[in-house]
Amino acid sequence: MTIPPQSTEPDEEVPSTERTRPSRRAVFERRYGGGPGHLLSMIVGLSVAGYVVSILAGVGHRFEILLWVAGAIVAHDILLFPLYTAADAFAHWVHHPRGTTPPLVPWRNHVRAPLAISALLLAMTFPLVFRLSESSYHRATGLTTAIYASHWLIVSGALFVGSGLLYFLRYLFARSRANRSVPPTRP
Amino acid sequence: MTTTPRRTVTHKPAVVGIVARARKLTSPAQLDAIALRAHRVWKSPIRGPWLTSVFGSMLLVGIPVMFITGLVSYAAYDPRLAGNDNTPQKGILGFYLFNWASNPSWIYRVSQGIHVTLGLVLIPIIVAKLWSVIPKLFEFPPVRSIAHALERISLILLVGGVGLEFATGVSDIEYFYPWKFDFYDVHFYGAWAFMSGFVIHVCVKLPLMIRSLRSRSLRKELATSLADTRPEAPADLVAIAPNPPTISRRGILGLTLGAAATVFLTTAGETIRIFHGIALLSPRGRREQKDANDFEVNITFDASNIDPVELGESWRLEVIGRRTVLLSRAQLLAMRQTTAELPIACVEGWSTVQTWTGVAIVDLARLVRARKDLDVLVVSLEKAGTPYRSATLAGNQAFNPAALLALKVNSEDISPDHGFPARIIVPGAPGVHCTKWVRQMTFLQA
Known part of the structure; x- marks a missing residue:
């Protein structure tokens, strides 16, 4: 049996006393904040997205499209969520006023x-x-x-x-x- | 729950990790306090990685089906043929994988029915998923590493993309256009941008999703009542200061799936016959067909701007092959008549099967001595510049023995709304390629 390549071992499991200097992967992860697979998927995915956005920028009404994307991002989290949470809190108060038996x-x-x-x-x-x-x-x-x-x-x-x-x-x-x-x- | 070694198992783990990385900014204790205080606003006792992963796994199946059926619909327009694809500057994204089939006749009906019906059904699940991860939007500190910054950019694609795709899709089927951009451009390119964000998200989160799904047993959750509902083990998304539960995990799953089921039952009838009677909220929910021509229309005769005189006795069909022939409606009716039971299936998701009678396109080809399997350009009486005024049918569609220039439907003359004096009906093609009010057919020499 060959020794498995070092990269398959999560370096957190190596006791720090045994480590003279951090592995390349550990240095990479510390600087980047994630593994090489993470970076690879970001590079590939964001490149495709960049290409698509460059096309979309040319189809006309790009600012309106941008507005719609921005709207889509905030629609739930900033508009709908506070609305239904407030409605729910009100219902909670109606349903179960303090000091009454359920x-x-x-x-x-x-x-x-x-x-x-x-x-x-x-x-x-x-x-x-x-x-x-x-x-x-x-x-x-x-x-x-x-x-x-x-x-x-x-x-x-x-x-x-x-x-x-x-x-x-x-x-x-x-x-x-x-x-x-x-x-x-x-x- | 199995936790990664990186994650501490105290009651404020993610927060502590975040804080440690931002140490340079200010004192750790101070940041810790800010992050903790920020995280305390999230009160739901059922929010947590397991619940998010359950919703996520549903979308992991549903979203790729949406994307594939969407691309299939693009291919169904035979974009390689002249005039069929008006998406500008499509570049390498405008690829098509195959020539569209015309057999079985229900192929587009099924794929587009799935696209639209599934799209509607997924909306409650998307809302539930967004609710379940909302603390992530307000994470503190907002960016903690290069990886984290890139991931947040990809989330713009994911969240912006899902909103854009579903909002434009639903608006389109309801004929609601509160924008000036072209629906097809934005829905098509938006899908690619969304999917790039989706693939990134799956790559980054799949291991966490699997781990989280394994952290609790679905069967046990389904047997857990509200009284026994407790927060998930401390992790990202789990509230530090939860309120007492007011709904169980099975309750929120039931609510989400109940909403999805309601959407399905009230909309699926526009393509699945047995639900027709209860399709109360589908844009094309029709109860019952009262006469031969009483079925769904896309663009009424009134909206076509065609002069009614043009449909009268003077109308001639011009068929161009090796020779050109002008045919009146009476002459067409005198030719061999073919009857076929074929669906009209719209890109908007509705479909309806009717019995059509008319001249097979094969017979018209023979009449003008056109070679077999040529593509056919069909032009209507509509004015130049009208969308879908013409379409090019691929040889395999036009020369399908059931492909007709229809004159009658359900044994009666087709009505002006359905394309009188004559319309194309082709097995398996999207509805708008079944040109109405046909004026001219040209067998295109290869």
Whole structure:
């Protein structure tokens, strides 16, 4: 058997007392902050991206494209995240004010889930729901976007009804279990 | 959980590592305090590498399928043929791997149906993934090494790319164009930029993903109730000062997949027949077909700007081969009629199968003594400059025995919206290559 090449051994596992001077790889990793594979994937990936960006810069409306990319980066983290986090904190406060006993079956997630899905569906279909694309939509399809507001409400309603039914079943189940486990209190 | 030797196993590991590297800037204790304080704002008790990796592994399957079906759709336009590809300056990215097949007839229907339906279904998973890694955006210090700086640049491609691709894709199928740039240019090149960021991200994070997936058992998580939900072992992404849990890990997975399922059920019907009745949110969700011509249209006759007079008795089809022939609709109807059940499949994801009757393109070729398997340029009555006013069909498409110049659909005359007096219908081709209101067909001499 040949001795495996040194590079396959993570150098952290070599006790420092045995090391007279750090291996080349360790020096590289300290200066760069990652392994050679990391650097290679960065070079290859960023080169391809650079080439694509150089083409995109020439297709016209490049500043608008840049604006969209920037918007895409902040859309979730800086716009949507604070919004839904605040909404959720509010729901938390409504659901469970300080000093009250929690409900037998917590209902919070039975509101949260349909609300979250309904909001996501609205985020995905708002051009149809708010009829923002009516003219181009009608020219292409011969149809109208007028139906989508009610469709979104129907789907949202179905989600709430489904979630409510599930809650009701869980509540019945929990109550029958609670009744069974309570010891008889009559003298 | 198996941790790398580099990572300490105290309750503030990543932070301590970051701080150690930025020692030159200020005193370690001070930086440590800043980083810790910054990290305390993240309160979710379920955020952690395992959860992120579960979402990541779903996208690791889904995103490559999106990219491949996207490239397939590009190839389906036969970009090598004159006039079919209008993407400017495509350079080496405009490659196509094969000539597009015209057999089986549902090939584009399936690949583009997957592209659009899967794209919509992945959106909740992408949102969940972004939520799960949000502390990374606000990492402190923002850059800790060359490697880290490059990685953050690649994340611009990844996050900007995913947002751009999905936003433009969804907007396009909803005919919502709040921009001036060309959708195809940006969606096509944006996909390449996004994928370069995606590949980098996978290369860098795959080992961590696998390690994190192994750190907890999925089966146990699915059996863990809210009351028993505890934060993951201390690591990057895990809150230092978590709130009490309000949803379990199985709960957040259920919510994400439930959202994906809702999206699927309310949109897939535009291409999968059995879900037609509940396709409430698909841009083309139609309930039922009432008559022969009552199915999806792309560009109505009104929007085509064609003078209705041009569709009347004076209309002639000009077929150019070794000789040129002018044919009236009556003459076309007198020729041998071929019937084929073929889908129209749009790049927007919808598709519909109808029964078409008309003259096989093979028969038209014979009439003008054109050689077999020549490419065919088809031009409509639309005015010059209208997008998709003409298309070049490859020989293998045009000479498929089922490729028709259709005159009737479901035994009735095709309506002006569907291309009266005559339209092309070719097995396996994208819808816009099935030119409507055909004026001229030229068998192109090789």
